[in-house]
Amino acid sequence: MSGVLVINSGSSSLKYQFIDTATEEVLAKGLIERIGQSEGVVTHEVGDDEWAIEEPLPDHDAAFAAMIRAFDEHGPSLGGDAVGAIGHRVVHGGARFFAPTIVTPQVERDIDELAEYAPLHNPANLAGIRAAGKAFPGVEQVTVFDTAFHQTMPPEAYTYAIDDSIARRYRIRRYGFHGTSHKYVSERAAAFLGxxxxxxxxxxxxxxxxxxxxxxxxxxxxxxxxxxxxxxxxxxxxxxxxxxxxxxxxxxxxxxxxxxxxxxxxxxxxxxxxxxxxxxxxxxxxxxxxxxxxxxxxxxxxxxxxxxxxxxxxxxxxxxxxxxxxxxxxxxxxxxxxxxxxxxxxxxxxxxxxxxxxxxxxxxxxxxxxxxxxxxxxxxxxxxxxxxxxxxxxxx
Known part of the structure; x- marks a missing residue:
């Protein structure tokens, strides 16, 4: 696999990095802001060089198109088999997702259903997944959930002391977030300490x-x-x-x-x-x-x-x-x-x-x-x- 395109899609922004899988070098990164507003901003970085332009970005499809143009104009190329896979940050995986998961129509439906628990995040994450599917048909997409790392918590840590039948009916429990960061940092800290x-x-x-x-x-x-x-x-x-x-x-x-x-x-x-x-x-x-x-x-x-x-x-x-x-x-x-x-x-x-x-x-x-x-x-x-x-x- 040559490179992974990492997408963090928010309600009005889209952050991305293109990472070489062999060296883990960031080949390019960028931020697209003001999606859905009259004038968006696209910032693209390659090494020490940075380019910024303003253009209308009515939706996430337009944001993806702007990102691809930035790669086309300033590099590196995303053509051919340069993009081996696309990884997406998804905020809420509920109790359904314990690990990174390949995107399927059912996974998309599940993320959509879980939007009631993260209404500011999951719909935007899903919009990024769907826009990526249109822009890179045939490229494998993977969802990495903020909540997944915390699925190892014991019941005494994730259970709230409310009526059990109500908690079960509405799936009320501690889920936790920032799991991707906590996982990465705890592994690096252990390595630092030997x-x-x-x-x-x-x-x-x-x-x-x-x-x-x-x-x-x-x-x-x-x-x-x-x-x-x-x-x-x-x-x-x-x-x-x-x-x-x-x-x-x-x-x-x-x-x-x-x-x-x-x-x-x-x-x-x-x-x-x-x-x-x-x-x-x-x-x-x-x-x-x-x-x-x-x-x-x-x-x-x-x-x-x-x-x-x-x-x-x-x-x-x-x-x-x-x-x-x-x-x-x-x-x-x-x-x-x-x-x-x-x-x-x-x-x-x-x-x-x-x-x-x-x-x-x-x-x-x-x-x-x-x-x-x-x-x-x-x-x-x-x-x-x-x-x-x-x-x-x-x-x-």
Whole structure:
């Protein structure tokens, strides 16, 4: 197989990477934004070169056509047998999909049915699959599900304490998300430490605009912070994370908020955006540096929630071989990492302040020499993980 085209299709955007399967080199990557709007933006990168154009992108078919034109005009060629397979990120696989799966008409129907659990994501993921099928007829397509990695959680971790018959009828349970990232990062962390993956206990903190924690034991997810939907768990860019459910009743009964307004409030107008007016952690840390007390309070709320999950997962795992930070905030925000682990020295967790503050890329250890539990920064690479899983499925 020569190359895998990895697609991450959102409701109004499409990210892609073309990866050489032999070397795992990224041959090209791009981002298509504002799909469905009057004027879209296509950005295509090959090595250090970048091209950007604006053009109408009424739907995902048009976005795929624009992507192919970018490859035609700027390379590398997708012609002939250059594309051996296409790998797609799909957010919600429910309890149906435990592993990467070759696309069939039935798989498409299943993804469509599961859209009720991820209405912002699955329909867009499916649109990308269908557009790819039209653009590359005959090329094998593989779906890699965010939820699949967490299917190894035991019942006590994924079961909510509500009426069992209702839970079964409506498939209410913890599913977890960011599974592709947690899988990749936990494997890289074990390798960094020189530990066999099947003998490791890791706490992975995927901190981006969306954020989740995962307890990984012997390479398997045993608990994770996101739940039935990506709303549960850590404080995020625009999502509230953990919340007393009675708050929803209170806002409905006495605030007069309807279901759609509550959904909008908790998913799109809460988190750091609700606390500070911005969802970008860079803006928050800049405001803290200027002495903004509301930004400092928001960061304290954010890091306190992370600390709660670190302590919880230390208990679930009976200890840990490492705590691992990843994703945009986790990899770049030293202030977040320091706040999340402050005061945990008694648990054997101690950062090296200078190492934590260094702005460098790549895998590294940021814990102090005397720290019993290592603290790592491991950059995530979901596209590469999707490509690897796609190759494995097609080869099988």
């Amino acid at each position: 530990l066999p993956l099947e003998q490791s206990r890791l706490i992975v903190l995927h901190l981006g605009n969306g954020a989740s924690a995962c307890a990984v034991e012997n390479g398997r997810s045993v608990d994770t912070s996101m739940g039935f939907t990506p709303l549960q768990g850590l404080v995020m860019g625009t999502r509230s994370g953990d919340l007393d459910p009675a708050i929803v009743f209170q806002l409905a009964r006495f605030g007069g908020l309807g279901l759609d307004e509550l959904d909008e409030l908790l998913n799109k107008k809460s988190g750091m955006l609700g606390l500070t007016g911005t969802a970008d952690m860079r803006d928050v840390t800049d405001a803290i540096a200027k002495g903004d007390p509301s930004a400092k309070r928001a960061l304290d709320v954010y890091t306190h929630r992370i600390k709660q999950y670190v302590g919880s997962y230390l208990a679930v795992l009976g200890g840990a071989d490492a705590i691992v930070f990843t994703a945009g905030v986790g990899e770049n925000a030293a202030l977040v990492r320091a706040g999340a682990l402050a005061g945990l020295e008694g648990l054997g967790i101690q950062l090296d302040a200078d190492e934590n503050a260094r702005r460098v890329k790549g895998e590294r250890r940021i814990s102090a020499e005397g720290s019993r539990i290592p603290v790592l920064v491991i950059p995530t690479n979901e596209e590469l993980e999707i490509a690897r899983q796609t190759v494995a499925v097609v080869a099988a």
